[in-house]
Amino acid sequence: MKPIELKGIISPILTPMFDDGSINLDELRLQVDRMIAHGIHGIFAFGTNGEGYILSASEKRSVLETVVDQVNGRVPVYAGTGAISTLETIEQSTMAKEVGADVLSIITPSFAAASQEELYIHFKAVAESVDMPIVLYNIPARTGNSIAPETVAKLSKIKNIVGVKDSSGNFSNILAYIEAGKEKDNGEFYTLSGNDQLITWTLMAGGTGGIAGCANVYPKTMASIYDLFISGDIEGARKTNESIQTFRSCFKYGNPNTIVKTATALLGHNVGPCRAPFNQVPQAGIDALKSVLNDNQSKNMH
Incomplete structure (x- = not known):
């Protein structure tokens, strides 16, 4: 297994669709290049923001092949390979290894x-x-299953389980x-x-970064949270982290990853x-997004 450091701001890249x-x-x-050009430290294919929950196995392979090819070794590539069954999770993880991903992100099984x-x-x-580095992925609001800290400690004893991503908001x-x-x-x-709101606090507590959906909208801003922190400018990192709050306030208008993709499209990207069916944002949400995006552009957020 190739050793790798899991650090920085990793973008759970959108899956553009017609x-x-x-x-x-x-x-x-184009989105891969946009992320890397703005300093993102890793690309995560078909996570929540990449709509991994609604892509077929063949589509996932196609997306990952494209991402690996376009990244071309510039940053680590993460692949979300978790499924409801152990068998399918192993199949998807094996596929990701064949295609050339660097890290597996494995969500907890869902529904049952x-x-x-x-x-x-x-x-x-x-x-x-x-035999690949594995990041456990805890997002109980979406899966209904939460990994207890005691279970994380037990799993950490396995050599290639090298980290955990927590999206509980706790x-x-x-x-x-x-x-x-x-x-x-x-x-x-x-x-x-x-x-995304807890990245600076996680870094201060000993964590090493974040997998940040907002990076699809503001890659430079999000990447700079980590860069400022590592340079010693903790207050700058904290203020930069806080700057995304007005955008996150728009999440009340729909599924967060639908809001992120809609915002990215409103910025002029053909994503x-x-x-369907997870693709509706009411007009009030569109108006709020336009207002926030315009305001943040005036503050030089990118």
Whole structure:
């Protein structure tokens, strides 16, 4: 397994689509270059913001092949390979390794309730089947299953489980994950914030970055949170992190990743709509987005 540091701001890149829902791979290449040009530290294919939940297996391969080719080694490529079944998760993870991803992000199984022992056995089986760095992904609001800190500590003992992303929005949980990661005795364990508002706080607590959906709208601003922090300008990082709050306030108008994709399109990028049925934003939401985007442009947010 190739060693890799999980750090910085990783963009869960959008999957551009045409109006009929088919994938626009040419625009995907442009978005990869846009992210990297603005300082993003990693690209994450078909995460929540990339609509991984609604893409077929063949579409995921096509998206990942395009991302890996366009990145061309400039930054690490993460691939979201989690599925409801252990078998499909292993199949998707194997595909990602074949295509050339650097890191696997594996979400908890969804729909059916899982015990902590079932989650442990699931992640352990995947880790033993695919010799790649694995980031556990906790987003209980979407999956219905949460990884307990004790389970993270237990899983950290497995060599290629190297980190966790927490999107619960609960900072206490992030702190517990950071503490759990200290039990890893065969390498470093990384904790990433999946909540864009908590990135600076996660860094201050000992985490190493964030997988930030807002990076699709403001890649330069989001990347600079980490860069400012690492340079020692913690107050600058904190203020920059706070600057995205007006945009995040628009999330009340729809599914957050639908809002992110709509905002990116309003900025003039041909990313298209989200795939139906998750593609509706009311006119009040469009008006609010336009107002916030214009205001933030005047503040030189990019």
